[in-house]
Amino acid sequence: MEKVIQGKAYVLGKNIDTDQIIPAEHLVYSLSNPEEVKLYGKYALSGVPPEQGGLPEGNIPFIEEGSFGSEFTIIIAGPNFGCGSSREHAPFALKVAGIKAIIAESYARIFYRNSVDGGFLIPYETSEHLNQLINTGDELKIDVTLNTIENLTRKVTYTLNPLGDVFSIVEAGGIFAYARQENLMAQS
């Protein structure tokens, strides 16, 4: 696990559901064939209405036309990120696009589990309304050990909620790595 995650912020609103993260029509591509996997990067967040993507201004594309990856590394969002369907394709698509961490006020259960158990990205929670304090494009630095996020553009540091029980799964890199480490798979 990387101890420091640094990169540009992409800011979103509340209730970003899985159809906005990866629209259902794209769920047909393979998650293991490298050529098809690229398409998940291309279409990540393509269901977000343009004016609600890249706040506060909006209309900032997450993926440039013709590209398969994003210039942004960290998503900042309001409450209930990842609500809707159970598609693991959602955190997978964000990872393919280049997202390493999300900082939201809360998550829907399945998206949260998928992010952690699949080892795709770190879903941090915060009690502050960071999506109103950070602008799309701000340079951010997350210190995974200290549980802090520093806005290098605005020279402000915020504290993130501890990951708690799931930290060990995040640290191991997903549920399979964790289960091996803890000898849970040998039992079954």
Place this chain on the structure above:
Amino acid sequence: MAQTITQKILSKAANRTFVDAGESVWLNVDILLTHDVCGPPTFDIFKEEFGATAKVWDPKKIVVLPDHYIFTANEHAHRNIDLLRQFAKEQGLEHYYDVGSDRYKGVCHVALAEEGFNLPGTVLFGTDSHTCTSGAFGMFGTGIGNTDAAFILGTGKLWEKVPESMKFTFEGTMPEYLTAKDLILQILGDITTDGATYRAMEFDGEAIFSLPMEERMTLTNMAIEGGGMNGIIAADEVTERYVKARSNKPYELFRSDPDAKYHSKYSYDVRKLEPVVAQPHSPDNRATVRSVQGTKITKSYIGSCTGGKLTDFMMAAKILKGQKVSVTTNIVPATVKVALDLEHERYDGQTLKQIFEDAGCSIALPSCAACLGGPADTVGRSVDNDVVVSTTNRNFPGRMGSKHAGVYLASPLTAAASAITGKLTDPRDFL
């Protein structure tokens, strides 16, 4: 220690006598459900983690029901069905319901019930968020992703955090114009789309136990729209009759203790409730139909796991008999069984199929179809600035296809009444 029904079922699955809300426990899984969208990636992860020749933990406990992208020319979608077929063959999965064969069923949550897989007291995990539907049978059902499902495939176990429970009691006798869809949209308006996150939603009261199984499934189906881990209704004689007609497997009945602890309790008198819709673009954006009456629509859609069951079509037929629709109206039976029932079940002397055809509706083949948009050639998919009244369960932006469309979630009665007038219409105008 007192426990809720959800705690009791999870205690049993964890080989314990008591589990407390908030603790994480390892559960033994009774059934794992998957379909054509999440099955192939789940199988890939299983092979990668357990080995290319690994065998699943119990082939009898895996149910594979392709239902999402079935009637489409999309080649990737066809390829995914081939991958399901291949894995089912390799692993000897007897509960695989192949597309293009007479075993094909349709929408997985409804087919699980029809085929007798829903048994009170059991634990079901499925790679679909609406797996909570099965909670209508006094069992625990919840959605998971591919990685968790692959873990179950290999081990038969999964960790879960025991949820706190919220209790929703509905008293009174259901009026003719009110449906389970109105009840759940009422709740969602009150608690919002994350009001039940990581919690169990338990439904209780005279009105709930007066509902047939299919209507109970409409309620539990949409627990996930409140963020709920599971929705649950204790099994009663109605449940047992339904289950016994479809399965000879043993099951166990659980009920919440009277002094069990709840996160919160909500109470409603159904005689005071009205038909409601969820306005674009969120299932919690509730309004009474009367307050938005007259809003122009371009489509009416009656289908899906929550709104495409026989009871849903009986309700729609009651309104549509002898009428003509004025907008495109898609009738999408959830399963092959429901589609056959449309040909045999009658309302007021006519089969439902005749009623719908006479009214000018178009009847599609059974699958998830446009509930989640789907490939470009999907029946009923919304286009451009469509305004759809739909009996489905989600209306986030782009859910039924077009990002620019607006979807009003409604009961089959409201969707049918609105189809006739071309405007949002309270079903009481036609009853």
